[in-house]
Amino acid sequence: FRFPIPAGYRWELLSPEPAELSGAPIVSAGRLVLTSAAEGDPVDMTFTRVRFAGTPQAWRDAEAQALPGSNPINPALSDAVTIGGKQGLAYQLPGIAGDSRLRIVAPLDGDLVLIDLSHPEFADQQLILHALE
Numbered sequence: 001f002r003f004p005i006p007a008g009y010r011w012e013l014l015s016p017e018p019a020e021l022s023g024a025p026i027v028s029a030g031r032l033v034l035t036s037a038a039e040g041d042p043v044d045m046t047f048t049r050v051r052f053a054g055t056p057q058a059w060r061d062a063e064a065q066a067l068p069g070s071n072p073i074n075p076a077l078s079d080a081v082t083i084g085g086k087q088g089l090a091y092q093l094p095g096i097a098g099d100s101r102l103r104i105v106a107p108l109d110g111d112l113v114l115i116d117l118s119h120p121e122f123a124d125q126q127l128i129l130h131a132l133e
Contacts, residue, residue, distance in 0.1 A: 024050040024051055024052040024059075024112075025050065025051040026048060026049070026050055026051075027049040027050060027051055027111055028048075028049045045115055045116070045117050046114075046115070046116040047113060047114070047115055048113070048114045048116075049108060049111050049112070049113050049114075050111060050112050050113075050114060051111055052111060052112045053110075054112075055107075056087070056088050056089035056105035056106060056107065056112065057089055059089075059105050059112055059114075060078060060089055060091060060105060063093075074091075074092065078090065078091040079091070081104060081106070083104065083106040084106070086106055086107050086108075087106075087107075088104055088105055088106030088107070089104070089105050089106075090102060090103070090104045090105075091103055093116070101116050101117060102116070102117040103115065103116050103117075104117070
């Protein structure tokens with residue numbers, strides 16, 4: 001991902017581990033972190049680009065099948081979104097400890113980009129759009 005880093009944020013390149021996510025190879029990964037956030041409670045957006053030929057809907061369905069039955073993705077809580085002029089999907093991704101985060105899945109040059117928001121109320125649409133340009 002290459003885009004201007006907005007004021008007040010820093011970019012961290014993440015090693016693509018594991019090498020696959022839900023059976024799809026990871027192409028690249030990075031995180032935008034709000035620098036003014038408290039050290040123990042970062043406000044960030046994690047961007048992961050995966051090699052996946054399907055649609056955002058197909059990704060969500062595959063991910064839902066891979067999650068344990070006690071923490072299912074609720075398809076009724078999925079919303080269609082438009083990111084960078086492309087149709088994507090936003091949904092709550094349940095966490096292991098009962099927490100959840102917002103995941104946005106959007107197409108990007110034949111791959112998919114997964115955007116995980118640790119605190120959805122701080123999500124900045126402009127940051128996401130810049131990342132996908």
